[in-house]
Amino acid sequence: MAIMEISVVPLGTGQTGVGEYVARIINYLKQNGIPHTLTDMGTILEGDIDQLLGVARVLHELPFHENVQRVVTHIAIDDRRDRKVHLDDKIKAVSQRLS
Amino acid sequence: MAIMEISVVPLGTGQTGVGEYVARIINYLKQNGIPHTLTDMGTILEGDIDQLLGVARVLHELPFHENVQRVVTHIAIDDRRDRKVHLDDKIKAVSQRLS
Amino acid sequence: MAIMEISVVPLGTGQTGVGEYVARIINYLKQNGIPHTLTDMGTILEGDIDQLLGVARVLHELPFHENVQRVVTHIAIDDRRDRKVHLDDKIKAVSQRLS
Amino acid sequence: MAIMEISVVPLGTGQTGVGEYVARIINYLKQNGIPHTLTDMGTILEGDIDQLLGVARVLHELPFHENVQRVVTHIAIDDRRDRKVHLDDKIKAVSQRLS
Numbered sequence: 001m002a003i004m005e006i007s008v009v010p011l012g013t014g015q016t017g018v019g020e021y022v023a024r025i026i027n028y029l030k031q032n033g034i035p036h037t038l039t040d041m042g043t044i045l046e047g048d049i050d051q052l053l054g055v056a057r058v059l060h061e062l063p064f065h066e067n068v069q070r071v072v073t074h075i076a077i078d079d080r081r082d083r084k085v086h087l088d089d090k091i092k093a094v095s096q097r098l099s
Numbered sequence: 100m101a102i103m104e105i106s107v108v109p110l111g112t113g114q115t116g117v118g119e120y121v122a123r124i125i126n127y128l129k130q131n132g133i134p135h136t137l138t139d140m141g142t143i144l145e146g147d148i149d150q151l152l153g154v155a156r157v158l159h160e161l162p163f164h165e166n167v168q169r170v171v172t173h174i175a176i177d178d179r180r181d182r183k184v185h186l187d188d189k190i191k192a193v194s195q196r197l198s
Numbered sequence: 199m200a201i202m203e204i205s206v207v208p209l210g211t212g213q214t215g216v217g218e219y220v221a222r223i224i225n226y227l228k229q230n231g232i233p234h235t236l237t238d239m240g241t242i243l244e245g246d247i248d249q250l251l252g253v254a255r256v257l258h259e260l261p262f263h264e265n266v267q268r269v270v271t272h273i274a275i276d277d278r279r280d281r282k283v284h285l286d287d288k289i290k291a292v293s294q295r296l297s
Numbered sequence: 298m299a300i301m302e303i304s305v306v307p308l309g310t311g312q313t314g315v316g317e318y319v320a321r322i323i324n325y326l327k328q329n330g331i332p333h334t335l336t337d338m339g340t341i342l343e344g345d346i347d348q349l350l351g352v353a354r355v356l357h358e359l360p361f362h363e364n365v366q367r368v369v370t371h372i373a374i375d376d377r378r379d380r381k382v383h384l385d386d387k388i389k390a391v392s393q394r395l396s
Contacts, residue, residue: 005140007175009306009369012313016181016367019189023196030197039138040189041104041175049258053251060247060275069280070313072306074175074371075273076106076140077258082115082267090118090139097122098129108207108270111214115268148357152350159346159374168379169214171207173272174372176357181366203338205373214379217387221394228395237336238387239302239373274304274338274371280313288316288337295320296327 002079003087004052007042008059010068024062029055037087042074046087049079101178102186103151106141107158109167123161128154136186141173145186148178200277201285202250205240206257208266222260227253235285240272244285247277299376300384301349304339305356307365321359326352334384339371343384346376 010021025043029036034055037044043059045052060073078085109120124142128135133154136143142158144151159172177184208219223241227234232253235242241257243250258271276283307318322340326333331352334341340356342349357370375382 003139005138009308011306011308011315012311014309014311016179016309018308019192019196022189022193026193026197037138038190038193039104039136040102040143040186041177042140044139049255053255057247057251060277064279070276070278073273073275073277075271075275076173077271077273078140078268079258079271080115080268081262087139090121091137093118094121094125094137097118098125108209110207110209110216111212113210113212115210117209148354152354156346156350159376163378169375169377172372172374172376174370174374176370176372177367178357178370179367180361201337203336214377217390217394220387220391224391224395235336236388236391237302237334238300238341238384239339239375242337272373276338278313285337288319289335291316292319292323292335295316296323 001046001085002049002052002077003044003046003085004056005042005044005076006056006059007074008063009072010063011070011072013068021063025059028058028062035087044087046085049077052077100145100183100185101148101151101176102143102145102184103155104141104143104175105155105158105172107162107170107172109162110169110171112167120162124158127157127161134186143186145184148176151176199244199283200247200250200275201242201244201283202254203240203242203274204254204257205272206261207270208261209268209270211266219261219264223257226256226260233285242285244283247275250275298343298382299346299349299374300341300343300382301353302339302341302373303353303356304371305360306369307360308367308369310365318360318363322356325355325359332384341384343382346374349374
């Protein structure tokens with residue numbers, strides 16, 4: 001099981017804002033029942049690596065449906081095979097260690 | 100004002116877990132009253148770019164205090180000069196757009 | 199056509215070095231005739247987005263074949279649909295602009 | 298000694314191309330005699346961590362001088378304290394391992 005963070009940035013839109021494109025991502029995830037956490041810098045998902053890269057493929061494509069011609073996508077994957085991992089696990093684990 | 104995400108990963112510790120090192124980061128931020136949000140993939144902070152890079156410098160160094168010999172740090176900065184930005188602003192802005 | 203950079207870092211190996219794992223990545227790319235550029239911080243490939251994510255899937259898995267239990271992978275994709283892009287294109291384009 | 302990769306992307310320019318901004322980065326580095334390698338996905342530098350973050354600060358600011366209002370910068374730092382590292386070291390080390 002893995003955790004993936006993805007950020008999809010359209011270039012050449014002429015706008016500084018990208019909220020419209022982030023909203024399309026979150027709508028897609030909600031409509032497809034895919035667990036996720038929206039942060040100020042991206043969207044975090046859990047799943048096995050094949051599922052995650054499959055979702056990344058779809059999310060990366062969304063701005064192109066809106067006539068965007070260039071998209072820069074950053075993906076970070078943290079994949080453990082020694083135990084299951086879920087959203088919020090790491091936050092909880094760190095909280096327990098705080099002095 | 101900018102938003103920065105940082106993840107600091109020690110190499111060569113012989114452990115798969117890094118929670119101990121993340122806890123040191125969060126403790127530092129709490130003890131110094133620096134607003135932050137811990138996510139499953141990193142820590143997100145707000146501030147002006149000089150403050151943020153100053154904090155990044157400190158957080159990157161923390162594992163070296165524990166005899167770690169190699170650290171890989173990823174930093175993403177989203178810096179706007181057309182208006183102030185704060186933690187959770189983007190999450191709220193996207194929520195308002197959701198269908 | 200897109201350009202992708204990927205870095206695959208194994209955790210918990212007990213070694214600070216990761217050259218052994220990078221060499222496995224480059225060997226895989228060479229043996230499969232996949233154009234690539236090795237840099238000090240990752241490996242850069244060209245292709246369409248489906249090919250690139252397919253290769254990313256394989257490269258991410260390689261350390262797990264060596265009994266690694268945790269892998270952190272970073273992927274950056276720059277995908278243009280307004281024209282073809284190839285390795286070294288951007289380097290050449292910037293060189294022509296230099297004063 | 299550390300190796301840093303940086304990519305600085307201006308948003309809201311209305312252009313898909315960013316070569317103009319990359320050229321400003323490379324010109325700055327050349328004019329200041331800072332060793333660097335331009336790749337298709339960013340610029341790689343060597344130095345100690347304080348020098349590198351100082352340069353990152355300058356490079357991140359460059360697009361704002363051109364009336365850009367939003368900049369997204371990604372920085373990856375690989376910092377070793379067990380030995381000196383220089384540009385191209387890792388490429389050479391991996392080449393020696395290739396079968």
